[in-house]
Amino acid sequence: xxxxxxxxxxxxxxxxxxxACGAVQSVAGIDYFQVFGLKRAFALDTVAVERExxxxxxxxxxxxxxxxxETDRQNSLAATALLNDAWRVLRxxxxxxxxxxxxxxxxxxxxHAGKGKSAEREPPPDLLEEVFDLNMxxxxxxxxxxxxxxxxxxxxxxxxxxxxxxxxxxGEVDAALQAEGAKWDAGDAATRAQAAKKxxxxxxxxxxxxxxxxxxxxxxTAQALQQELYGGNFVAESL
Amino acid sequence: xxxxxxxxxHYNNPRNVGTLDKSSEEVGTGLVxxxxxxxxxxxxxxxxxxxxxxxxxxxxxFGCGSAIASSxxxxxxxxxxxxxxxxxxxxxxxxxxxxxxxVKIHCSVLAEDAIRAAIGDWKKKNGVAETEAxxxx
Numbered sequence: 544x545x546x547x548x549x550x551x552x553x554x555x556x557x558x559x560x561x562x563a564c565g566a567v568q569s570v571a572g573i574d575y576f577q578v579f580g581l582k583r584a585f586a587l588d589t590v591a592v593e594r595e596x597x598x599x600x601x602x603x604x605x606x607x608x609x610x611x612x613e614t615d616r617q618n619s620l621a622a623t624a625l626l627n628d629a630w631r632v633l634r635x636x637x638x639x640x641x642x643x644x645x646x647x648x649x650x651x652x653x654x655h656a657g658k659g660k661s662a663e664r665e666p667p668p669d670l671l672e673e674v675f676d677l678n679m680x681x682x683x684x685x686x687x688x689x690x691x692x693x694x695x696x697x698x699x700x701x702x703x704x705x706x707x708x709x710x711x712x713x714g715e716v717d718a719a720l721q722a723e724g725a726k727w728d729a730g731d732a733a734t735r736a737q738a739a740k741k742x743x744x745x746x747x748x749x750x751x752x753x754x755x756x757x758x759x760x761x762x763x764t765a766q767a768l769q770q771e772l773y774g775g776n777f778v779a780e781s782l
Numbered sequence: 783x784x785x786x787x788x789x790x791x792h793y794n795n796p797r798n799v800g801t802l803d804k805s806s807e808e809v810g811t812g813l814v815x816x817x818x819x820x821x822x823x824x825x826x827x828x829x830x831x832x833x834x835x836x837x838x839x840x841x842x843x844f845g846c847g848s849a850i851a852s853s854x855x856x857x858x859x860x861x862x863x864x865x866x867x868x869x870x871x872x873x874x875x876x877x878x879x880x881x882x883x884x885v886k887i888h889c890s891v892l893a894e895d896a897i898r899a900a901i902g903d904w905k906k907k908n909g910v911a912e913t914e915a916x917x918x919x
Contacts, residue, residue: 671815675822678844747817754820754844 556580557595559622560602567603567618574646575629583643585724589634596630637749640720640742649739651746666748674751677705677759684762688769699766706759709752716749785847786881792851797858800840802826810904812896818888821845823853825896827860827868829904834864841896848886852876852893865901 546553547561548568557580560567576583579595603626608619632638644651680702684694720742727738785793802809808828815822821844828838839857843850855876860868876882876890905911 666815666817668813671813671822674815675813675824675842675844678822679842682844750817750820751815751822752820 567622570621570625578629584728586728681758681762688765709756713752716745720745788880789851792854793847796854798840802840810900812899814895814899816892821849823892823896825900827900836860848889852889856893
């Protein structure tokens with residue numbers, strides 16, 4: 544840990560604020576884990592971090608520095624912004640994984656896409672087929688919904704079942720991510736490299752599944768809304 | 783992020799959306815995905831067995847505007863080309879034509895992959911050696 548920029552006392556806890564003199568520090572080079580005085584790890588005690596987030600929010604709040612020096616005011620604004628970003632990302636288990644992999648130097652996310660494309664990144668063909676077919680069905684449903692009709696009950700049942708299956712798949716992927724994260728947290732360099740590779744694969748797979756779960760939910764919600772507005776098809780026909 | 787006029791045009795009026803008969807000998811099907819965002823794209827071609835000219839191309843893409851525009855453009859471009867000529871299409875050509883921003887370049891890569899996959903499938907069906915095309919890259 545470094546020393547405070549103002550009073551030169553060694554820093555404890557968060558590097559954003561000096562516990563001794565209360566000076567807000569420059570945010571340069573501080574990662575989201577350091578914000579909370581944490582080592583890089585996939586496992587996170589979110590309850591403790593949330594408590595720390597609120598404590599730091601109060602201590603760093605720009606209102607407290609309104610009459611401070613220009614440096615204090617600037618630092619307080621920047622530190623508050625960093626604190627908010629850090630909490631928003633770290634509290635979400637998937638965003639946390641993506642962030643940690645990124646700062647560990649792995650290529651993750653859309654901005655790295657298409658450069659290192661290899662056969663390894665291809666999802667299993669059966670998953671791709673299934674995702675594609677379900678998307679076709681979802682489109683049919685959306686089309687009939689747009690025409691103000693309810694989709695066939697049998698189609699909806701099928702889609703809802705597929706949605707359930709994919710939600711379960713999402714749960715499995717998330718559990719696997721957590722398990723690999725734990726391996727990384729406890730492991731040596733070789734274990735970490737292997738766990739990171741696994742996590743990148745899991746994230747790749749997860750995006751297909753996540754999109755589908757999202758779209759199925761939207762279709763089911765739209766269907767429920769439509770039936771509330773217009774009544775079910777069979778009701779209309781029987782009138 | 784703003785989409786270019788060309789992307790918007792392809793998005794609003796996608797060319798050649800649809801399906802070809804997957805089981806036909808003359809049809810090649812490419813199904814590819816972008817793991818970075820979860821988009822999926824299917825591109826199909828119907829090849830004239832005499833001339834090896836791609837006479838028909840259809841696509842279906844579930845993804846963002848750039849992915850739809852890239853695949854729409856890809857079908858326009860492969861139509862009327864021979865299989866060998868279609869393999870010359872590069873994702874960078876698509877990027878240029880559609881003015882895609884860096885973060886959407888992978889959409890054009892996906893479209894190029896889809897063309898290759900469709901042609902690869904057609905070659906496999908028709909017993910055309912794959913080696914020649916692969917060796918060129």
